Amino acid sequence: MAADPCPYSAPAIALHWAIALLVLLNLGGGFVAADLAGAEDARARALGRELLGLHQWLGLVVLALALLRLLLRLAEGLPPLPRHMTPTERRLARAAHGGFHLLLLALPLAGWIMVSARSGLARIPALPLGHDPPLATAAGATHAALASAMVGLLLLQVAAALKHELLDRDDAFGRMWPRWHRRG
Numbered sequence: 001m002a003a004d005p006c007p008y009s010a011p012a013i014a015l016h017w018a019i020a021l022l023v024l025l026n027l028g029g030g031f032v033a034a035d036l037a038g039a040e041d042a043r044a045r046a047l048g049r050e051l052l053g054l055h056q057w058l059g060l061v062v063l064a065l066a067l068l069r070l071l072l073r074l075a076e077g078l079p080p081l082p083r084h085m086t087p088t089e090r091r092l093a094r095a096a097h098g099g100f101h102l103l104l105l106a107l108p109l110a111g112w113i114m115v116s117a118r119s120g121l122a123r124i125p126a127l128p129l130g131h132d133p134p135l136a137t138a139a140g141a142t143h144a145a146l147a148s149a150m151v152g153l154l155l156l157q158v159a160a161a162l163k164h165e166l167l168d169r170d171d172a173f174g175r176m177w178p179r180w181h182r183r184g
């Protein structure tokens with residue numbers, strides 16, 4: 001099938017893959033750090049704290065890039081989906097993308113609220129929330145639940161990309177790939 005005449009712009013593609021890489025790192029790092037934080041060994045706990053510091057900074061960068069991506073999307077609009085997709089498939093694809101955008105803001109925000117409301121946890125500038133343990137606990141539970149939702153959406157997107165590539169054999173994946181690699 002011919003390449004889409006109106007693919008994602010180069011900045012949109014660069015932001016997509018930078019965000020995807022950082023989110024993957026932070027998903028892995030978050031689960032490992034949370035595990036280490038509860039370990040018996042004091043050195044493992046110290047390592048967990050170090051990792052959580054990095055986790056918080058990377059998470060803030062994701063939040064900033066996600067805001068940028070959203071502004072770009074509003075400014076540029078979205079390229080149309082491949083022509084053969086049914087209305088239901090289009091709705092599902094758009095809903096999954098919307099879910100990603102929502103998670104990319106809500107997940108780091110919940111983490112930021114959690115560390116700001118629990119004294120001694122923030123390794124980044126804290127939000128002015130004061131010491132509020134119940135808020136920190138609720139934000140922590142939300143953070144973990146949203147992280148699981150992110151894993152779910154990520155698996156769905158990889159499955160969708162594989163289906164487009166291997167079964168539909170359209171250029172859906174190529175739309176999100178740098179131009180010099182896109183097949184014609």
Ligand code: HEM
Nearest residue numbers: 019020023024073097100101154157158161172173175176
């Ligand atoms: C956590 C990591 C990821 C996030 C947060 C993410 C997010 C998004 C979002 C929000 C869009 C819609 C475009 C937009 O509105 O900006 C999108 C499109 C896309 N993503 Fe991802 N993505 C991730 C990982 C991946 C991976 C691993 C793949 C490949 C296996 C992939 C392949 C694609 C493709 C092909 C599109 C274009 C869909 C279309 O034709 O419109 N993404 N992604």
Ligand code: HEM
Nearest residue numbers: 023026027030031034056059060062108111112115144147
């Ligand atoms: C894309 C951004 C982020 C992702 C994907 C992410 C993902 C995760 C994951 C998977 C966990 C482990 C959850 C568990 O099972 O307990 C976690 C824990 C944690 N995250 Fe994030 N996170 C992000 C951003 C942030 C930010 C911005 C902060 C703070 C500013 C933060 C602070 C924390 C803390 C403190 C924990 C440990 C919670 C505990 O030990 O109970 N995260 N994160």
